[in-house]
Amino acid sequence: MDYAAEDFLCLSSFYIPSRERTEFFSQICSHHQHLKSLHFSLFQHETINKTGYIIVNGISIEGGAGITQTTTPFGTLFVFQDPLTVAANRSSKLVGISEGTSITSSVDGLQSISIAKLTLRLKHHKGSISVVGAINNVKSSNLPVVGGTEDFMFVQGYVTSSPVDLKGLTVVYKIEFHLYWPPYATHHTS
16 A cells, blocks of 8 residues: 555654654644644655756865765755655655755855755645755754745745755755644635
8 A cells, every 4th residue: 555645634643654664754734823734744865966966066165065975065056856755765655846956055065055946746735835044964954934836825834854864876854844824824614
C-alpha cells in the first residue's frame, strides 16, 4: 500500500510504514484561537548538477570557503529544482517540487539568502508556498512564508529546513511546514 502526505491530514502523528524507515509524518489541523493551521514534514532531495546548479562562482577571499558538500564561496549564485517526498528515502512518494535560488552570504560559505517556491500536490491541498530568508547549510533554519497560491492563498507561517543527510552526491533536508490561515481566508459554513 502506498502512503502519501495527503493521506494523513488532520492526524496528530502517524508512523510511516517500516519500508519508509521510522520517519514520522505529522500533520495537525486545528482551529486553535480561530486560526486554521496545518503542520507537516516533507523531504527535499538536492543532487548537484542534476537538480541544483552553481550559476555564478563566488569570489575567493583569504580564509573563505571553497566548494564542498556544505559550503560555497561568498557570492555564489545557486539555483535548484528539487523533488519533495514524504520520507527521507528518494524513492518515497513525490508530492511536490522546491524551486528557487540562493546566494552565499557568509565568508565561511555556510549561510545563504534563499528564495523558494514550494509547489505541493497533496490530496486535500494543492498550490504553492513562497518563502524567503537565511539558510544555514548545516543547522536548522526558519524561513517565513511570504505568499501562497490556490489552497495556500493568504497563508502565513514559516518552514523549518534541517539537514538530514549531507554526504554523497544527493543531500537531503527535512522541511517542516507550520502554516496558518487568518480568519478572513477560511471558508466557514453556517
